[in-house]
Amino acid sequence: MNSIIQEVTQRIIERSKDTRQAYLNKIAKARKQGPLRGALSCGNLAHGFAACGKEEKSDLRSMVKANVAIISSYNDMLSAHQPYEDYPQKIKQAIREVGSVAQFAGGVPAMCDGVTQGNPGMELSLMSRDNIAMGAAIALSHNMFDATIMMGICDKIVPGLLLGGLSFGHLPTVFVPAGPMPSGLPNKEKARIRQAYAEGKVGREELLEAESQSYHSAGTCTFYGTANSNQMVVEVMGLHLPGASFVNPGTPLREALTKAASVQATRITDLGENYMPIGHIIDAKAMVNGIVALLATGGSTNHTMHLVAVARAAGLIVNWDDFSDLSKATPLLTRIYPNGSADINHFTAAGGTGLLFKELLDAGLLHNDVNTICGRGLEQYTKEPILRDGELLWVDGPKESLDKAVLTTIGAAFKPDGGLSVLKGNIGRAVMKTSALREPNCHIKAPAVVFEDQYAFDKAFNDGDLNKDCVVVVRFQGPAAIGMPELHRLTPPLGVLQDNGFKVALVTDGRMSGASGKVPAAIHLTPEAYKGGLIAKVKNGDVIELNTATGECILHVDEAELTSREPATVDLTDSHIGMGREMFASMRASLSGAEEGACSLFFKQE
DSSP, rough: OOOHHHHHHHHHHHHHHHHHHHHHHHHHHHOSOOOOOGSSSSHHHHHHHHHHHHHHHHHHHHHHOOOEEEEEEOOOSSSTTGGGGGGGHHHHHHHHTTTTTTEEEEEOOOOOOOHHHTSSGGGGHHHHHHHHHHHHHHHHHEEEEEEEEEEOOSHHHHHHHHHHHHHHTTTTTEEOOOOOOOOOOHHHHHHHHHHHTTTSOOOHHHHHHHHHHOOSSBBSSSSSHHHHHHHHHHHHTTOOTTTTTOOOSSSSSHHHHHHHHHHHHHTTSSSOOOOOOHHHSHHHHHHHHHHHHHHHOOOOTTHHHHHHHHHTTTTOOOOOHHHHHHHHHHOOOOOOTTTSBBBBBHHHHHTHHHHHHHHHHHHSOOOSEEEEEEEEOGGGGGEEEEEETTTTEEEEEEESOOOOOBOOGGGOOOOOSOEEEEEEETTEEEEEEEETSSSSSSSEEEHHHHHHHHHHHHHHTTTTTTOOOOEEOOOOOOOHHHHHOBBBHHHHHHHHHEEEEEEOEESSSSSSOOOOOOOOEEEEEEGGGGTOOOGGGGGGEEEEETTTTTTEEEEEEEEEHHHHHHHHOOOOHHHHHSTTTGHHHHHHHOOOGGTTTTTTSSOOOO
């Protein structure tokens, strides 16, 4: 193993010794001999299978057959989740054919950041993750089930399902993806038209046509944002079938993988000899594997929060220093938009997850001694699924990349590091995605231009007030303030300023999209302004310095001056009422800081 990977893993294990043991004790206590529904009274059990058919009722009464819970995030407004509409019936049929039973246990909400971006609904986005986790827990609380099938794809949905699944860590859990839509308008062209619209060079009709050609059918968006980062991470953690993440919807291979995943859930229950609960799969090594795969592919910065929260759900304590050190050891091996022009389908065609994982394993950058839903070890995840005469097989994939501009080797890495920097200084701690920047590192020192929300930024840009070197500060966007919405609408205008020759960067206690691109953005700044962070004292004209080479994020203002300043305040009423936001007040108030996962579900770390 790479020495840095080993060192980070070991310190997570040591740091988490007590919390991990408490978690393992909890799931051991929840494990019962025989089917879990055997603990229910006759009245409880009768309610649990009242709507089943005669044969299923008999099977569930017999106490010798597995009952698999189906939890789905289906809705037909989200292209990524629309394919899930008929999955429950397909899953039930596949499980029935091997002599077990499946019941639809519950649905969870799924919102799309692509729809809510720049609108009030986005302020519910991050909090929806914890809501999804609680919804999954409620579905499983009936204690009727011996395994779980989780169906989710996009930004907060997969992390939420992971949190909910890990709270029932004694249950074997299989994640079933639906796959990306076929390639549409190239991402580079989409970005060009977005920026042209921001400059006023094209109208809304042209912009809408470009967006419609890009997001054009059922399936996950094809750029490498949080949704596809989710799939990469879940697969390398061993919760997908090998090679399942990026097979297009509606294809025979996709159908075969869904059926096989359903059957696999029945093979790893406690009723047989291959019991493998999710709590025994997600350990420190699996978490490190997930972070390494994320970094090697230039994945979404949202996971600097999501994976921290997921780790905590499994009794593990992961922090940003772990991300930073793993980034230094992990070379960037893919160029997928926004850190390249290719999309996820191009990545798959070049060799996909199988070739990527093989490269990382051979270099000692992934732990191989891990549990998966398919058994022990990750070698099986270096193979790719195919259909041969109607039979699903896993075979050796290409020995080398079929497109080295998209997927490369360790020896010819696009960058020597994983493209994630943790910045710290008197203004706080933040993360910056550097994999898509024009230069390997970012060093900017410029006057601040301060905004309390993204809409004021829009006005300043349109008025021409930002045509200068500057560090744009957008504050009061953190978890406790307004639920930490993504600020992706800032990207095209900032890109215009950059292309016009100005040196610009962003500092915010909010989030950027998983599609963060060429503009340097120090995001997730903690402590946030609403909680007394120094960002609340920044004034227009103050000089801010960002330097990823040294890991610094510094407000160059005399300490005595800063001490004498009163922090800015802002009336957030308009962000707390309307669009359902008033119902989330208690959750917003209990969210931990960004580095602790921005989570409301666990005790905050000291």
